[in-house]
Structure formats: C-alpha cells, structure tokens
Amino acid sequence: xxxxxxxxxxxxxxxxxxxxxxxxxxxxxxxxxxxxxxxxxxxxxxxxxxxxxxxxxxxxxxxxxxxxxxxxxxxxxxxxxxxxxxxxxxxxxxxxxxxxxxxxxxxxxxxxxxxxxxxxxxxxxxxxxxxxxxxxxxxxxxxxxxxxxxxxxxxxxxxxxxxxxxxxxxxxxxxxxxxxxxxxxxxxxxxxxxxxxxxxxxxxxxxxxxxxxxxxxxxxxxxxxxxxxxxxxxxxxxxxxxxxxxxxxxxxxxxxxxxxxxxxxxxxxxxxxxxxxxxxxxxxxxx
Amino acid sequence: xxxxxxxxxxxxxxxxxxxxxxxxxxxxxxxxxxxxxxxxxxxxxxxxxxxxxxxxxxxxxxxxxxxxxxxxxxxxxxxxxxxxxxxxxxxxxxxxxxxxxxxxxxxxxxxxxxxxxxxxxxxxxxxxxxxxxxxxxxxxxxxxxxxxxxxxxxxxxxxxxxxxxxxxxxxxxxxxxxxxxxxxxxxxxxxxxxxxxxxxxxxxxxxxxxxxxxxxxxxxxxxxxxxxxxxxxxxxxxxxxxxxxxxxxxxxxxxxxxxxxxxxxxxxxxxx
Amino acid sequence: xxxxxxxxxxxxxxxxxxxxxxxxxxxxxxxxxxxxxxxxxxxxxxxxxxxxxxxxxxxxxxxxxxxxxxxxxxxxxxxxxxxxxxxxxxxxxxxxxxxxxxxxxxxxxxxxxxxxxxxxxxxxxxxxxxxxxxxxxxxxxxxxxxxxxxxxxxxxxxxxxxxxxxxxxxxxxxxxxxxxxxxxxxxxxxxxxxxxxxxxxxxxxxxxxxxxxxxxxxxxxxxxxxxxxxxxxxxxxxxxxxxxxxxxxxxxxxxxxxxxxxxxxxxxxxxxxxxxxxxxxxxxxxx
Numbered sequence: 001x002x003x004x005x006x007x008x009x010x011x012x013x014x015x016x017x018x019x020x021x022x023x024x025x026x027x028x029x030x031x032x033x034x035x036x037x038x039x040x041x042x043x044x045x046x047x048x049x050x051x052x053x054x055x056x057x058x059x060x061x062x063x064x065x066x067x068x069x070x071x072x073x074x075x076x077x078x079x080x081x082x083x084x085x086x087x088x089x090x091x092x093x094x095x096x097x098x099x100x101x102x103x104x105x106x107x108x109x110x111x112x113x114x115x116x117x118x119x120x121x122x123x124x125x126x127x128x129x130x131x132x133x134x135x136x137x138x139x140x141x142x143x144x145x146x147x148x149x150x151x152x153x154x155x156x157x158x159x160x161x162x163x164x165x166x167x168x169x170x171x172x173x174x175x176x177x178x179x180x181x182x183x184x185x186x187x188x189x190x191x192x193x194x195x196x197x198x199x200x201x202x203x204x205x206x207x208x209x210x211x212x213x214x215x216x217x218x219x220x221x222x223x224x225x226x227x228x229x230x231x232x233x234x235x236x237x238x239x240x241x242x243x244x245x246x247x248x249x250x251x252x253x254x255x256x257x258x259x260x261x262x263x264x265x266x267x268x269x270x271x272x273x274x275x276x277x278x279x280x281x282x283x284x285x286x287x
Numbered sequence: 288x289x290x291x292x293x294x295x296x297x298x299x300x301x302x303x304x305x306x307x308x309x310x311x312x313x314x315x316x317x318x319x320x321x322x323x324x325x326x327x328x329x330x331x332x333x334x335x336x337x338x339x340x341x342x343x344x345x346x347x348x349x350x351x352x353x354x355x356x357x358x359x360x361x362x363x364x365x366x367x368x369x370x371x372x373x374x375x376x377x378x379x380x381x382x383x384x385x386x387x388x389x390x391x392x393x394x395x396x397x398x399x400x401x402x403x404x405x406x407x408x409x410x411x412x413x414x415x416x417x418x419x420x421x422x423x424x425x426x427x428x429x430x431x432x433x434x435x436x437x438x439x440x441x442x443x444x445x446x447x448x449x450x451x452x453x454x455x456x457x458x459x460x461x462x463x464x465x466x467x468x469x470x471x472x473x474x475x476x477x478x479x480x481x482x483x484x485x486x487x488x489x490x491x492x493x494x495x496x497x498x499x500x501x502x503x504x505x506x507x508x509x510x511x512x513x514x515x516x517x518x519x520x521x522x523x524x525x526x527x528x529x530x531x532x533x534x535x536x537x538x539x540x541x542x543x544x545x546x547x548x549x550x551x552x553x554x555x556x557x558x559x
Numbered sequence: 560x561x562x563x564x565x566x567x568x569x570x571x572x573x574x575x576x577x578x579x580x581x582x583x584x585x586x587x588x589x590x591x592x593x594x595x596x597x598x599x600x601x602x603x604x605x606x607x608x609x610x611x612x613x614x615x616x617x618x619x620x621x622x623x624x625x626x627x628x629x630x631x632x633x634x635x636x637x638x639x640x641x642x643x644x645x646x647x648x649x650x651x652x653x654x655x656x657x658x659x660x661x662x663x664x665x666x667x668x669x670x671x672x673x674x675x676x677x678x679x680x681x682x683x684x685x686x687x688x689x690x691x692x693x694x695x696x697x698x699x700x701x702x703x704x705x706x707x708x709x710x711x712x713x714x715x716x717x718x719x720x721x722x723x724x725x726x727x728x729x730x731x732x733x734x735x736x737x738x739x740x741x742x743x744x745x746x747x748x749x750x751x752x753x754x755x756x757x758x759x760x761x762x763x764x765x766x767x768x769x770x771x772x773x774x775x776x777x778x779x780x781x782x783x784x785x786x787x788x789x790x791x792x793x794x795x796x797x798x799x800x801x802x803x804x805x806x807x808x809x810x811x812x813x814x815x816x817x818x819x820x821x822x823x824x825x826x827x828x829x830x831x832x833x834x835x836x837x838x839x840x841x842x843x844x845x846x
Contacts, residue, residue: 044705044735058471081477089475097472099497109494113477144501148604158476175651175732177603177762179801204735207806244737249765249806249829256833262840271806275813278836282843284818300698425664457660460702509655512618516648517658517669517716518640524674528667528681 002070003031004198005055005087005166010064012050024050026222027064032166037192037199039209039230042219043244048202051219052168055200056087085114088164092171094155095148103129103146103154104139110162128161131194132187149180153187160191167191168200173208185212206248210234210269218243231267250274298423304536305347305421310430312537317418319544323551324407329559332551333406339547340413349420357416358409365408372401424456426529433531446522454510462503469498562630564724564756565592565615565646569624572610572779584610586779587624594723597750597757599770599787603801607779608760612728615758616646629723644673647717649727653709654702662704662712663688663697669720687715690753691745707738711745718749724756725749731766743769764791764805768827775802792824807832 012025024047032038032055042048053059054066057073057080066073066083073083091097100106107128111121129139132153138146143154156172172188173181185208192199203209209216209230216233218226220243226233234240234247237255241247247255247269254268254277264281268274300306305313320339327333344351358365376397378384384392419427432449439445470480473494480491572585584607592598602608613619614626617633626633628642650656659665663684670680688694691711701709710730717725727746731739743766749755759770767773773790775783777800783790791797794804794812803809807829811822822839826832 043737053471056475058474084475084477089472091468091472091475094472096502097469097476097494097498099494099501109478110476113479162476175729177801178803179603246736250810252829253807253810253832253836256829257837257840260833260837262837264840271810271813274810275817278810278814278840279818281840282818423661425659425661453660454658457658457701460700461654464702506655509650509652510658513648513650513656513713514658514668516616516618516643517720518643518672519668520640520672526671526674526676526680528664528671528677528684530677 001033003067004034004069005032006030006067006070007051007054008065008067010051010054010066011062012047012054012059013062014050016062024222025054028219028222028224030217030224032198032200034165034198035196036215037201037213039213039216040200040202040219041204041206041209041216041245042202046219046243047222048219049170050222052089052170052200052202055166055168056089057081057083058089085110085162086164087166087168088159088162090156090159090167090169090172092174093152094158095151098143098151098155098158101142102140103134103143106143106154107139107157107161110158114162124161124163125157128157131160131191132157133183149176149183152176152180153184156184156187163195164197165195166198166200168202170202171204172201173203173205181208188212206234206246207250210248210251211272218245230269234269235267297420299349299353299420300423301348301421303347303421305343305417307536308540309531309533309537310422310426311434311531312533312540313418313422314427314430314434316540316544317414319541319548320414321411323548324410326548326551326555327407328403328555329557331559332554333403335547335551335554336410337406340410340417343417344413347417347421349417353420354413354416358412361408361412365405368408369401369405372404373397376400425453428453428456429527429529429531446525450522458506461506462499465502466495466499469495469502561594563591563627564594564629565590565758566627567591567611567614567621567624568627570611570614570621570626571623572614572619573622583779585614585621588776588779588781590774590781592724592756592758594756595750595754597747597759597769597771598774599759599761599767599772600774600776601761601764601767601790601802602776603762606776606800608776609728610779611776612648612726612758612760615724615726616648617642618648640673644669644720645722646724646726647720647722649710649714649717649725649730651729651732653706653713653733656713656716657701657709658716660700660702662693662699662701665701665712666715666719668716673720683719683721684715687719690718690749691715705738706734707741710734710738710742714742714745714749718753718755722755724758726758726760728760729762730759731761731763739763739766762802764803768805775800777801787827788825791827794824811835 007028007030010025010028013021013023015021028051040048050059054061060074068083068086071079073079098106100109104125107125108121111124134153134157143151146154159167173184176184188199191197201212213230216227216230217224218233226236234251237247250271251269254264254266254274257264258266265277268277324336327336344354373393374391374397376394378394379396382394382396384394386393428449432445435445478491478494483491567588567590570585570588571583573583588611600608600611610619614621616628617639620634629645631638631642633642657665658668666684666687667680670683675683688697691714693708693711693715696704696708701712704712731742734742746757746759747769750757759766761767768787768791770787773785773787774781775790782800783793783796791804791808794808797804805827807826808824811824811826814820815822822835826835
C-alpha cells in the first residue's frame with residue numbers, strides 16, 4: 001500500500017545561524033498509511049511537536065520533503081494550502097483557541113476558510129458536532145460557558161469539520177479525567193470508522209496508546225529509533241526507559257512474570273489481552 | 288516568521304565592575320550622562336562623552352558589535368533626524384551654502400548640527416542599552432522602586448507600579464510563546480495572517496487576539512490567587528531578598544557622574 | 560489526640576453565593592486531616608475536589624458549615640495571613656504561579672511578603688530550593704525550565720513560607736510522565752523527610768495509590784475514605800463515579816469475573832500483581 005503521508009530525510013533546524021541554533025529533526029523518514037491509527041510517543045523536546053507541524057505544512061523543512069499522496073506539499077503555494085485542509089491538526093489544549101461568539105460559528109471557522117458554500121458548511125458543522133457528541137442546543141451557546149471537556153470537544157470538532165483525510169491530535173486527552181478520556185477516544189474512533197480517516201495521536205499515556213493505535217512510532221532526539229506494532233515496541237522496555245518513556249503497566253506485569261519464570265506472552269499490552277493470556281495459561285482459554 | 292526570536296530588554300549576565308554596581312547607581316549615572324549629553328555643544332564635549340561611554344563598554348566586556356547591532360533598529364530615526372538637521376539648519380553668520388539644489392541649501396552649520404545630533408542620539412541609545420545589557424530587569428525595577436520611594440508620600444503607588452513592571456517582564460516570554468501557539472493553531476484551521484489588504488488583515492487578527500486576551504485574563508486571575516496564597520498583601524511591611532546597598536565604588540561613580548555633568552556644562556559655556 | 564491540621568464540618572458551598580444557592584458544589588463535607596499525613600483527594604472533573612481545596616486556605620469561604628486550619632476558623636478575617644502561611648497551595652499550571660523572572664527571586668516572594676529579614680529570606684530560599692532539588696537552578700529564568708522543574712519551583716515558593724501543610728490542586732495535570740514523576744518524588748520526600756502534611760488533589764489513580772489515605776469525592780460529597788488498597792478494591796463504586804482502578808486491579812477483577820477466580824483486588828503496583836498472578840500460575844502447574 002502507498003503511504004498517504006510521508007516524510008523523506010526531513011530535517012528541521014531552529015534559529016539557524018544564531019547561538020540558539022539546534023536541530024529538532026534529523027533526517028526523519030516516516031510513512032503513514034491510509035486508514036491506520038498511528039501513535040507517536042516521545043519525551044517533551046524529542047522533536048515530536050516539530051514533526052507533526054511539518055505534516056500539514058505549518059513548518060517548512062530545513063531540508064528533506066513532506067509528501068501527501070506522493071506529491072511534495074511545498075511544490076506550490078496551492079499545494080501547501082491544500083495540505084493544511086487535508087491534514088487536520090489539533091494542538092495541545094485546543095480549547096484555548098476558541099474565539100467565536102457561538103459554538104456553531106467556532107466550528108464553522110475552518111470550513112469557512114475553505115470557501116465552501118453555506119449549506120455545505122452547515123452540514124459539516126452539524127456532522128462534526130455529532131461526532132464529538134455535542135447536543136444541538138449547545139451549538140448556539142457561547143463556547144466560553146461550556147465545561148472543560150466540552151470545550152475540548154468543540155475545538156476538535158472545529159478541525160473535524162474540515163473533513164481532513166489525516167487527523168493529527170497532540171495530546172488530545174491531556175488533563176481530562178478517565179471519563180473524559182474515554183469519551184474523546186470514542187469520538188475519534190467514530191470519526192475514523194465513518195470516514196475511513198487516518199488518525200495520528202501524540203500522547204504520553206502508554207496505556208491509552210496501547211488500546212487505541214495500530215502502530216507506534218517512537219521519536220527520540222529528532223530521530224525514529226523504534227517503530228512497529230505496540231506489542232513489538234513495548235518489548236523494548238529498557239530502551240524505552242532510557243529514552244524517558246515507559247511501557248504500559250500490564251506489559252510490565254507480564255515482563256515481571258516472565259522474569260519469575262512463568263511461561264506467558266511478553267507482547268501483551270492491554271487488560272483484555274492479559275486476561276485472555278492468563279486464562280489460557282490456566283487452561284480456561286477455550287470458553 | 289518566529290516571534291520568539293525577538294528579544295526585549297536583553298540582559299547579558301556577567302561579573303564585571305559595571306555589572307556589580309548598585310542598580311540605582313547605574314540608573315542615576317545614566318540619567319546624569321543623558322543630562323550631560325544635552326548640555327554638550329562642542330567637539331571637545333562630545334569627545335569626552337564618547338570616551339566615557341567607550342570606557343564603560345570596555346569595562347563591561349559587552350562586545351561593541353552587539354551595541355552597534357542594537358542600533359540598527361533605530362537607524363532610520365537617527366538618519367531622518369540627521370537629514371532634517373542637515374537641511375533645516377539655517378546658515379551660520381556669514382556662511383555660504385556648501386551645496387544648493389532646487390529648494391535645498393546645506394550650510395556648514397547644518398553639517399555640524401546633523402553630525403552632533405546623530406552622535407547625541409547614538410550615545411543616548413547606547414547608554415540606555417548598556418544599562419539594560421548589564422543590569423537584570425528585576426534589578427532595574429528594584430532600583431526604580433527604591434529611587435521613586437519618596438513619591439509614596441504623595442500617594443504615588445510606587446510599589447504597585449514596580450510589581451506590575453516586574454510581572455510584565457516575567458510574562459512577556461510566556462505570552463510571546465502563547466501567541467506563536469495560537470497563531471499556529473488558527474493557521475491549521477486555514478486562517479491567513481499574511482495576505483490581504485489592511486482591513487482583511489485586521490479582521491484576521493480576531494481569531495488570534497480573542498483567545499490571547501482570554502488567556503491573559505485567565506492567567507492574571509490565577510496569578511492573583513497564587514500570589515494571595517503566598518501571603519501577598521501589598522507593599523506594606525514587605526522585605527526584600529536582595530537588599531540594595533551602596534558601596535564605596537557607588538559613591539565614587541556618582542561623584543564622577545556629577546563631575547562629568549558640571550564639566551560638560553562648563554565646556555558648553557566655553558562653546559567647545 | 561493531636562489537633563487536626565485541617566478539619567471541615569458540614570462544609571457546603573455553591574458558586575451562586577448564598578447558603579441556599581444551587582447547585583451545591585460541596586454538599587456537607589466532613590473531613591479531618593492529621594498532621595504529617597499524606598492524603599489524596601480523588602474525583603472526576605466537577606466532583607467538587609478543587610472547590611474543597613480552595614476552602615483549605617481561605618481562598619473560598621464556606622456558605623455553610625466550618626473549616627478549621629490548625630484550630631483557626633477560616634471565616635475569621637484577622638487570621639487570614641496565619642491561615643495562609645500554615646496551609647500553602649500549589650496549582651495546576653506552574654506558569655501562572657511564578658511571579659518573578661529569576662528562580663530564587665520567585666521563591667523569595669512569600670517570605671518577602673511575610674516581612675522576613677533579608678538574611679532569613681536567603682536561608683529559606685536555599686532550604687526550599689534544596690528540598691525540591693532545584694538548587695543549581697537558583698539563578699535561572701523560569702520560562703526556560705521544563706514543566707516538572709517549573710512546578711518544583713512553584714512548590715519551593717510555597718514551602719519557603721514554612722507551612723505545616725501543603726495542598727496541591729492537580730499539580731501534575733499539565734506535565735509529561737517525567738515531570739509527573741519528578742513532582743511526585745518531591746511531594747513524597749516533603750512528606751517523608753520534612754514531615755509536611757500533604758493533601759494531593761488528583762484524578763490519576765497511580766498518584767493517589769502512593770498516598771497513605773485516599774478520599775474519593777463525587778457530587779460534592781465524600782463517598783469513599785480509607786487506605787489506598789481498601790479504596791481501590793471497590794472498583795465498581797469507582798467506575799460508577801467516572802473513575803477507574805489501576806490496570807492491575809482491573810485485570811484481577813476481570814480474571815475473577817470471567818475465570819471464577821478469587822484474586823485479591825488490592826494489587827496496586829506491578830510487583831504485587833505479578834506476585835499474585837505468579838502464585839496462581841504456579842498452583843495450577845502443581846495441580
């Protein structure tokens with residue numbers, strides 16, 4: 001399968017030719033495939049924020065390329081602008097970017113910038129609101145009267161309304177309580193399923209990543225030292241720890257069990273998998 | 288474009304004799320130097336003032352190129368002032384125009400006035416930059432609060448003003464970073480800040496300014512509560528970690544500043 | 560018995576003001592906190608936990624009922640400074656708590672307000688920075704520090720008042736895992752080595768599990784109160800109020816339910832969970 005989004009030898013240097021010069025990305029090759037849910041993990045300052053801002057053309061590579069459907073997004077002004085709309089980017093704490101008088105108008109901001117007609121904008125706003133479970137009556141209220149979790153969902157709807165084929169979210173669940181986290185993850189799943197959209201999630205929570213994504217990419221010091229299915233990536237416990245990253249609690253339990261001498265699968269990373277693995281080991285797996 | 292690259296009131300930490308001076312001394316000396324600048328009106332006076340500044344720069348170990356570079360920002364103002372002086376200074380007694388074309392006449396007096404004016408502005412800016420380069424903003428604030436202290440008697444809220452100034456200094460980098468972030472977020476939603484006519488551009492700022500103001504108010508609110516939690520209750524009975532204390536060198540520097548002022552005044556009377 | 564450092568009696572509060580105001584954010588909270596203890600207050604967003612925190616040093620005053628700090632009624636205005644220097648408060652966003660643009664100047668802020676003489680301030684600043692492990696950053700600019708470091712500076716700024724108790728309102732919500740760990744280590748060492756009473760408001764189960772006592776709030780009321788093991792084993796009640804147990808407990812619960820096992824529901828960490836599972840598997844092998 002051809003990647004929908006790809007970076008080739010992507011390098012980004014901040015403040016070049018000044019004493020503050022530092023490389024944030026050093027020759028990164030990343031391929032994102034259509035319809036997948038990709039997780040990006042890395043410490044603060046690892047280069048992951050810089051990377052995602054290249055994927056929709058907010059930052060221009062110092063060298064290297066970003067390809068969307070195989071063509072360079074910096075080839076022309078139109079290509080860059082098109083990339084902005086096809087690759088939606090939801091920043092960390094997106095509720096702090098709300099500015100319109102009503103929730104409806106705020107969600108409509110992106111579609112309006114795409115110069116769509118009024119009916120199309122209306123359809124998109126309502127559909128996006130539905131994806132994030134915002135009730136109709138909320139649409140005409142001020143976004144500043146909503147609760148923290150609701151604001152976050154309004155902001156996400158604002159990007160979903162642009163109907164991007166790739167949706168990137170930086171720490172979409174940061175600061176939310178468990179119920180709020182579940183809700184956002186379910187909303188994203190709904191968007192993914194109904195539009196067959198590609199989703200990229202950046203997160204610190206390994207547990208959350210473990211049960212959400214198909215594939216994981218680890219960013220460290222501006223490069224990608226590890227990538228693969230969650231089970232494969234989490235098998236590298238000590239390497240991840242050296243990078244200041246952890247692995248899910250459940251995986252740690254299973255690694256510990258193996259160290260004690262139990263015959264269990266080390267690539268387990270969700271509660272569900274763990275339950276099945278233990279039951280199987282007890283001979284109760286057949287049910 | 289990165290707003291982050293703009294630096295404001297930059298301070299270069301160091302440990303030279305100038306860095307170590309009491310900030311009040313530096314502030315007062317700068318004021319005295321400025322007074323001297325306005326009293327100067329002859330080649331000798333200016334030569335003395337240039338020499339004094341050059342000496343300070345040398346002691347402070349601030350590279351002269353840094354100082355020159357900071358001058359670039361105000362180059363246009365300096366040039367315009369210079370040109371205006373060049374053309375609009377009337378002839379001195381018995382002078383004939385050096386250059387004359389169309390309605391413009393340049394007299395030797397104009398050249399002199401322009402040169403002095405350019406020098407005066409350049410020195411004025413250099414001495415203030417030197418002050419901020421060698422004194423941390425917080426010390427400048429302390430110095431102002433201390434020097435303006437007597438004004439409290441006539442109900443000028445000196446402490447409050449100083450506190451506001453230091454909080455502003457503290458939050459400039461935070462708000463600059465925030466502006467960058469909101470701008471990126473709105474660009475990701477297709478906002479366009481760089482094209483269009485003046486009206487369109489002004490309108491394009493709404494999605495930036497509204498969140499920025501809301502965030503600034505929220506921060507102010509949270510900061511106020513956090514300050515109260517740390518027992519802030521105005522300037523009354525407040526002590527300071529860093530006590531400003533005059534050393535012998537401070538008195539010496541202030542004395543030199545006074546001598547400089549008087550000296551330039553006398554030179555000025557002599558017209559050199 | 561020692562005087563509790565904090566005691567609330569029938570505490571009621573609503574943001575609309577008067578006692579009869581609705582909705583009640585705090586609805587009859589009775590809480591006693593013993594000096595030197597480490598108490599976690601757990602609850603979903605909107606459970607009233609942050610509002611409770613703000614009552615503990617008189618930022619908010621009760622609409623009904625009483626709050627006593629070291630025996631002082633928080634409603635007595637002339638005791639305000641004494642109350643605030645007894646119970647310090649750390650908030651979620653470190654950026655909005657740091658007043659000065661040099662670390663040590665910021666830490667000095669509270670002692671300066673208290674009118675401590677200059678040499679005394681210096682001593683307190685050095686002590687406080689040492690207690691949070693930030694001594695080497697004394698002359699740094701706060702905005703250049705990492706999130707975890709900034710939050711430690713904010714903590715130092717509070718302990719420079721030498722309070723008996725420190726209340727933290729979701730101090731790790733905005734931090735990455737490394738920052739969270741830094742802050743949690745600091746909090747634990749303050750409690751253990753400096754005998755400081757700690758009240759930690761959080762919605763992270765793993766943080767609450769590190770406390771000596773967990774208080775769970777929902778709809779303005781305390782619904783569970785006890786040692787972490789006892790509280791977290793009541794998984795169903797936690798789930799009912801939008802919270803979740805740690806994954807290790809959840810795994811044991813699922814195994815009990817699906818496999819007809821009777822594992823204890825108190826394994827809050829990887830090691831205890833692995834031990835419990837290992838003995839289960841070993842039993843099976845012997846049989």
